[in-house]
Amino acid sequence: MTSAIRTKICGLTTADGVAAAVDAGAAYVGFVFFAKSPRNVDIETARNLAADVPPGVCKVALVVNADDATLDAITDRVPLDMLQLHGSETPERVSEIKARYGLPVMKAVGIRNADDLTQIDVYAEVADQLLIDAKAPKGADLPGGNGLAFDWSLLSGRRWPRPWMLAGGLTPDNAMRAANLTGANQLDVSSGVETAPGIKDADKIAAFVAALGPQPPKLF
Numbered sequence: 137m138t139s140a141i142r143t144k145i146c147g148l149t150t151a152d153g154v155a156a157a158v159d160a161g162a163a164y165v166g167f168v169f170f171a172k173s174p175r176n177v178d179i180e181t182a183r184n185l186a187a188d189v190p191p192g193v194c195k196v197a198l199v200v201n202a203d204d205a206t207l208d209a210i211t212d213r214v215p216l217d218m219l220q221l222h223g224s225e226t227p228e229r230v231s232e233i234k235a236r237y238g239l240p241v242m243k244a245v246g247i248r249n250a251d252d253l254t255q256i257d258v259y260a261e262v263a264d265q266l267l268i269d270a271k272a273p274k275g276a277d278l279p280g281g282n283g284l285a286f287d288w289s290l291l292s293g294r295r296w297p298r299p300w301m302l303a304g305g306l307t308p309d310n311a312m313r314a315a316n317l318t319g320a321n322q323l324d325v326s327s328g329v330e331t332a333p334g335i336k337d338a339d340k341i342a343a344f345v346a347a348l349g350p351q352p353p354k355l356f
């Protein structure tokens with residue numbers, strides 16, 4: 137039985153959403169900087185939201201194939217604890233971003249079938265943390281945040297030399313089963329705690345975190 141599972145509530149866009157995540161006991165809060173996303177926030181909004189996050193909760197900026205100018209603008213204005221790279225960033229680009237910004241980097245790896253698992257090993261060489269998510273359907277607008285799960289049994293019994301988080305289609309109802317099946321001790325959720333794309337629900341956030349038991353101390 138998995139216990140002591142950290143949660144990340146991603147795609148927060150309002151002060152109420154941030155408060156709900158913090159009050160529930162989330163270990164991470166995520167802000168999405170991706171124009172096509174219904175959860176996209178501009179830099180000033182993210183700066184204000186981040187200011188409300190107490191110490192001890194990790195503030196994550198999610199970006200998709202962002203260039204240096206974009207990352208410079210975000211990191212200059214928003215107080216952050218981690219960068220989440222959710223595009224097709226190469227291992228070299230991950231290393232470059234780590235060196236340039238001095239922040240821990242979490243790289244998302246999309247999984248559809250067993251062949252995709254090799255990418256986890258590749259990125260474990262360079263990223264501080266991994267986010268193992270469902271691979272988006274071909275032609276999807278968003279590379280994540282689609283509410284889709286993958287076959288969790290693919291991860292069963294696997295271990296990697298880096299901390300990692302499970303994501304993709306998680307909800308208050310399936311979170312504990314997903315953790316038990318995969319061995320994940322960190323879970324990331326976005327659409328599973330919403331009433332509509334981009335609209336977070338405080339009760340669903342509380343239910344998601346509560347489903348996993350007390351939150352352990354933060355890692356980053």
Ligand SMILES: O=C(O)c1ccccc1N[C@@H]1O[C@H](COP(=O)(O)O)[C@@H](O)[C@H]1O
Binds near residue numbers: 283306326327
């Ligand atoms: O949430 C988004 O809009 C998003 C946009 C672009 C890349 C990633 C995005 N979200 C991430 O995807 C995972 C899974 O989302 P879901 O729970 O299945 O909706 C989420 O945890 C975010 O980190």
